[in-house]
Amino acid sequence: MAQILIVGKNVMIKFVILNIFLKFVFFMCFFFQEYTKLCNMISLINDTSKPLNALVGKNPDEPKPIRVNFEDARIIRQLYNNDMIEESLKKDDLETFKKNKNLNTKAYERMLKYAEITEDEFLTKCKNDPIYRKSIIPGISTKSSRQGIRDEDTQLNTCNETARKCGIRIHKLHTTKCIPTKDGHIVSKETKKETDCLKSFDGKITGKVDGYITAKVVLGSGGHQDNVFEEMDTIAEWWKTHRSKTKEIFILLIETNSIKKIDRLKKKYCNVDNVMFFNHIEFQEYMIRTYHGDESM
DSSP, rough: OOHHHHHHHHHHHHHHHHHHHHHHHHHHHHHHHHHHHHHHHHHHHHHHHHHHHHHHTTTOHHHHHHOOOOOHHHHHHHHHOOOOOHHHHHOHHHHHTOOOTHHHHHHHHHHHHHHHHOHHHHHHHHHOOHHHHHHHHHHBOGGGGGOHHHHHHHHHHHHHHHHTTTTEEEEOOOOOEEEEEEEEEEEOOOOOGGGBOOOOOSEEEEESSOOOEEEEOSSSHHHHHHHHHHHHHHHHHHHHHHTTTHHHHHHHHHHHOHHHHHHHEEEETOOOEEEEOOOHHHHHHHHHHHHTTTOOO
């Protein structure tokens, strides 16, 4: 009888232990399930808060600067110039070829003189020898680096796209309009002698702010590039002397890889509040930062 009681007691103890163990397992499963839910919830909150945090202090409709690679643009334009010359030569028509706007006439005449051949001989050679034609074209086609007006148009048009979203307009000016004179006026070419004038402004700014723009693309080095920086310095000095107390702004828009030279100019005029040197990206960022969404202006 005692032995039966001992066995029964042992069975009861095992049952209690099993019961405790099963409760523990159940608790751990429940805890793990709830923990997983909690982790997922925290993760969801974090993921949701990222875009919200990104918008803190920012306008979701704020425009982004438009970027242009002017070096690539010049390469593409040079290939286009070369292709236009080749197409013209293939037509075997001297008059049509000479009227091609992509022909560098002076370089063409120098080539004829150096090679000691006539125009007819040159045309015949190009017609019969494709390798000769292709090798000679880069030397007589217009250099894209000398087509500054196209670069300046791209600068102004690109910046104007962003300017319009900021309540500003950039108007391209003809070279005979808005010319600064040495005595401090801004005139048209017809009203002043050329010796009294500096380089004309390239653009006029209106809207939330008024002012003028001078635009240039200066890539590489050499005498021409040095002349451009001298022009920029001269007209910035003119503005400092005659317009620094006005509410108008003067933007010197310059794309360059001559960092030291542009930094020197920025430092020279850093204390003139309404004279600013920018590339096309910096100018767009300035307009977005200063004028976008500002209805008080």
